[in-house]
Amino acid sequence: MSPVFGHGRLRLYLLKLLQESPRHGYEVIRLLQDRFLGVYSPSPGTIYPRLARLEEEGLVTHEVVDGKKVFTLTDQGREELEARVDELADLEQEISDSVRDIAREVKEDVRDTVKSLRDELTQMARDVRQGAKQEQQQARHEQREAWREQKAEWHRQKAEWQRQKREWQRQTQEWKHDWKRVWAETFTGPGSRAGDAELGQMLVEFVQEVREDAAARQVTEETLATAQDALYDAARRIRDALR
Structure with missing residues (x-):
């Protein structure tokens, strides 16, 4: 998954997630996990320092709600997203392609698993018919x-x-x-x-x-x-x- 979030790409995507809605850090982590079907799971040590740097740059701000920092995009952050709208569109396409590839791999794995299970059941029935009771x-x-x-x-x-x-x-x-x-x-x-x-x-x-x-x-x-x-x-x- 690293090619999707190369240099500066994860930073850009964090701004995009905060543009959708104010979120706290753990919610951002869960959204990324869900978006990539659990295959990509960033650690708190990856997300929280980046959110802190975005706040230092004036791109996001935060307020404490129920003991958690809830980050919100600032006007300056919106301006950066607007300036990089083409790059964001490319990133969204790359993420969609990656998710589609993951879904295809999962589907193939399920198909192979079902086929393997069917073969095993067939072999078990054959063993029973051939008098493999003692081995069982x-x-x-x-x-x-x-x-x-x-x-x-x-x-x-x-x-x-x-x-x-x-x-x-x-x-x-x-x-x-x-x-x-x-x-x-x-x-x-x-x-x-x-x-x-x-x-x-x-x-x-x-x-x-x-x-x-x-x-x-x-x-x-x-x-x-x-x-x-x-x-x-x-x-x-x-x-x-x-x-």
Whole structure:
């Protein structure tokens, strides 16, 4: 899929998606996944920095809705789209061609799968007619053995996971203690500036709180994308405050 989004092409397509409607970053990712039938799936690390650069260039703006940045195209962004309308039309055609090729490949794969399944069913019926009952019984026996082995492996993995969980909890407690000590030594040692200790303690407490919340909840792809967005914004605000 890289030939479709060569240099500057993904940037142009992001402007086009925002022209259609204001969207947040995760929605843009999902739209690209759907457009390419799940074959092309950009990461948050690909989309969010580009949206940030578009905002720095004045082509988009954002507002926070329900804790998420919703990006909207500006007048300057619309002007760039109008100036590149021919290039956008070429890009749309290339994307349509790519999607059509993907759909054709999927259709061929389904056809081949159905044919293969039909052949297998025919062969199975032939084996039954030819008295292959003993071989089938042996296959079932082997499957049961494989299932028992798999079940035993699942139990072993479960026990190992529980052991690792206990070890992680123990290490987390040690980490909390060591983390406080390291930060305290770092921000109160020789050459540290006034206020460094307070800043270090604030960062320690922040990291601890986030780790505890993450351990108590299920972290999804959308949660990570939202968290990354928030961290980008928080980092920029902290840098501005420390200047």
